Amino acid sequence: MSTASALSPEVLAKYQPVIGLEVHVQLLTKTKAFCGCVNLYGGEPNTHVCPVCLGLPGALPVLNEQAVEFAVLTGAALNCTINPVSIFARKNYFYPDSPKGYQISQYDKPTCEHGYLDIPDGNGGLKRIGITRAHMEEDAGKSIHDGFPDSVTRSYIDLNRCGTPLIEIVSEPDLRSPQEAFDYLTKLKEILLYAGVSDCNMEEGSLRCDANVSIMLKGADKFGTKAEVKNVNSFRFIRSALEYEIERQVEILESGGKVAQETRLYNSAEGVTYSMRSKEQAHDYRYFPEPDLPPLLISEEWKNEILKGLPELPEAKRTRLIAEYGITEKDAETLTASASFADQFEAAAKASKSPKRVAALITSELTGRLNASGLELEQSPVSMKGLAMAADLAESGELSSKMLKQLLDISFEKGEDFPVVYEREKPQQISDTSVIEKMIDEVIAANPKQVEQFKGGKTTVSAFFVGQVMRLSKGQANPALLNELVIKKLNQ
Template identity: 80%
Template structure:
């Protein structure tokens, strides 16, 4: 990480960072917030526009019902209270990509407020981060800057994004470290993806985050002066930007200076922030109620109808799957990383003899091979039915661990599903007790020291003999029968 100054741990220990996050999320509706234009990323510049999103005189906005439903769904997923009557407002500011000269947003009466998200703190304990509000608004257009040449530059305006429906989610200043901020954003994105209200694609601007950060002496009653860090396009960079900004502000205070309230841009190439402009206050935007839109009323009955679409959320699902399928916390976290992957696992788990073995295959053998091949889970050559078949064969003892690995290697090497590879290369497993006993006798005779250890009470040595016999049989000895016969031979 690039740092502002070289500060000692002792100096850092004197200060407490205070962080709040503002997250803008584009909603995955078919059309824009207040008109019928297609809501789609990209396209030829200025082709997804109409008089409403261009701000032409006399064009009136009409609120998108689906955007309201998605906003309510997102709000309930992060434990917000829904305001039955909310008000749209005009947020006035001048910028080239905002043709109306104002943004339709919400101010003092947002659609939802008083929510929370739980994150792990530095000690691994659960910490509750408050959500101040979730409000609806429209997005602005996009400024495209041309390269500089002879001190002359050009800026083009693409208004395709104008009017895209957004929700802005504002956290309380409850975050105290960059790591907590990273965890908060990770969990927020996971929840939003589960609800299906947004694709949260940061590269396309579907999810954008501004971070407010200040530092104060530990034990102080008042927060320090905050700076807002903008233009950060990944959670990892947000963490780096916060680390830099915290150190920069501490350095200023240690030198007797004063932190200025301002907006700052993150430059990832240099690993530092730069001053952008003084930070606006709410009164600078001259908010007033939007005269062209009536109050938004989301009554109890409509809320109930909307919430029928709320899925089981990640944290609740993990807890249930741990209890229902006897999974480890780590396996449950991996399997619930996306709603689609969790759904596919649960379908497979209900078909398999051992859901736990299905989970183990997915989180270890398949994950390892997918990463090596740089494939996403949905690109796996091994289908979920193939995973079930492999897990059942391993559970019944018909496939040893070595055989299973070899078959999976072949699946990935040839891009074929497990049933096809298994039927073609079906290993000849040795299930003849006499043949296995003969190999056990051979291994016992060659390892008298380990036999004495076992008979002296070190029962774990049995695994050594199982491994030696499995090697001698080239992985073809029936695992269940082998374990049984090894114990019987050693005990006799």
Template identity: 75%
Template sequence: MSITGISPEVLAKYQPVIGLEVHVQLLTASKAFCGCVNKYGGDPNTHVCPTCLGLPGALPVLNRQAVEFAVLAAKAINCEIRETSVFSRKNYFYPDSPKGYQISQFDKPIAENGFLYVPDASGAPKKIGITRLHMEEDAGKSVHDGFADSVTRTYIDLNRCGTPLVEIVSEPDLRTADEVFEYLTKLKEILLYTGVSDCNMEEGSLRCDANVSVMLKGAKEFGTKAEVKNVNSFRYIRSAVEYEIERQIGVIEEGGRVTQESRLWNNAEGRTYSMRSKEQAHDYRYFPEPDLPVLVVGAAWQEEILKALPELPEARRARMIAEYDLNQQDAMTLTATQTFADQFEFAAKKAKSPKRVANIILSELTSRLNLAELTQEQSPVSMEGVVLAADLLESGDLSSKMLKQLLDSCFATMEDFPAVYEREKPQQISDTSVIEKMVDEVIAANPKQVEQFKGGKRTVAAFFVGQVMKASKGQANPALLNELVVKKLDA
């Protein structure tokens, strides 16, 4: 459905072209070029030193861990690592950049020529090129504060200044807002698995700018692009890109010309607004950073760094599907985070049936966690509890109904499954003679339903199963009970 009221026929005439620039703060202990703590928050201007503040005579020293994290991130998104890369000064004047320049990488970045696959509209994998991944430092933060006297004052907090970043620049291969969402979701998942960043958008450790243009289908040249900035969730980025595509089509259809500019997304109004013109390219006067030597990441160092590269989400999903007999959707859910996948595999390796472990986690635990508004980490049922529950189901000592009742008790009292089971310990009846006796009694008490079964209405067997379950207080072994009910009725 169109956001701006443009007809589907008009929208279908155009081809959107989208490229993304993703800034990712690295989770190092200290900043990029000094020993200041790399930590979100804190009182303003307390995580600073002469290097952060750009004081005369302060010299940068490159953070080795930042380089290692950049290499890990680059390899995880299939980039080629350059053995030699160069830091440059990107010159611009803004209050939150006290040096008057940013240390970045320009013509010789640390990594190039990567790619990710995302599903297209049909669900088929589509390759999205990644032009480059380069290292740089973050700027400080401007804080705007309005007062009762109607004067807005701006303060500068330099705590963030010098935080190590990587910028990941995609090729203009994305064609829809949905592809943008899938690309960012996949990129974030991979980065979280590598451990190089916490990718917290609310704290600004992952930020994304989208370059959006449209052209008539079949045209050879891209249209004029607008840059959508400062969007703080993937869902909002998708909405912003959808709106911007339709806005540009509307401008062209009305005989206008799309302006090359930066635009901001207003989520409350569901639209973008002009921020500043970019009709003329900025001249940042890049030149090699004179205080930093050429960065050399040789083959031996790369090999050492890549020992820390974990099994990435797609490879892990494929292995888990084969190893634990999972379907694709279950594997996707269980590998949503590395921690969740580790927990599942811990339980799956201990339990008699990995499939039962997956079913308990995905069906029973997840629904109760959602209902209680708890995260996986807050679950009262540990993975050891899941193993016990799965093994009791597998051995026939518990029925599904009993398990549900026990899990309800776990969440009601916020106790782990082994403790609740030990206290309540329901016993499943698996003695054939005992169940046979109950089946005989129920059949004798319900001649009308027996006649219905004999008349061909075999589904009425479920009635007898239900009656025996009621009589046994849910403790009859379900598989054995179903078998005996049909056998007795057929006889």
């Protein structure tokens, strides 16, 4: 097959991608889904195992109550219906990392279904993506291959992950572009982190995504044959894999071929997908009710008790912060990137007389320095209390923006909180009118050309004089007073 990039934009524009995502989320329970083994990433291979997760004869599963609670929280966060009765099923398949020869999952009667998630539509509005189901299941073990993908010489099985509790979140095929898939996953991860049900660490496999993608001619009413793309370990790679797969399928159809229903692997180094195996249909798994587990009954009383633990979710938090503190939508997006970030902002905002200034300092000054230093918010030398103090000093005019930046630079250089640096450096702002006027007179005398421009009607040139006086005062002139006096002097 020729490279997908050989296709013209006109050819690609004839087709409409159709994308659905299956996201597997490992839950942050202390123990596994159906036994008492520790639910912990890593460890020596095959040490976090017992007869239940090894599938030994006579070992019976017992459902983890905390996993059910996390499933209910997940469903509620995704606007799902929480079913009062759900059934566990056996999903039968034979693979080395599944010692029982089946996976305990849910099929036709899941715990949560019929939900949705809203993503940006690209035009300032929102597009609703349906969620078919969010069902409970257990994870399989892990196969490790020497030499993969070039030449596998040996394979090993680590069963530590067997029995880890999962939620599989299945979207409707409502996504129409790789970017929409990226936005959906970003939003989903944000919600799951806020809900506290998973750490969503893709490197450790606690969030994994399979993408089903097909194409059809625009205007057609029937979906094309889909391929499933697996083995993608970042949202950015998922977007790239979908872009490649869409173009691959277009090229097949344009050349008169047929797209095969199959599972494909994505190679991020090459940016291409490879055929792995033909895709199984649901009946191939021979689902049937799990005989060792009774139906899961979630009473209205228990559900309501669980939902008391659902925290304020990102969208609701953004709306509230904008309303309560008068911050911009852009600042609200940044400040709610994580629940801890939002909580720390609120603590600072409540300690300050100017919440809007606090928000501006976090987004314009603090985050930039953290990124440049390779630090997380929790590692910042400037505390939120210190930032509130800085905001108040700037708002009152006691600190110019230049002085504030200098003090924050010192805080990061020395690893000291803002109040400590401020007390030691104690920069004095010049608010003496006669001193500032003297400097203004000096700058005016040195710049007659700019004075003529001002008198000629170009009033914006006053900013030039403000800047020159600021430089002369080493950033210590009171900004508000300086602006007032510059205009007054120039008008004279």
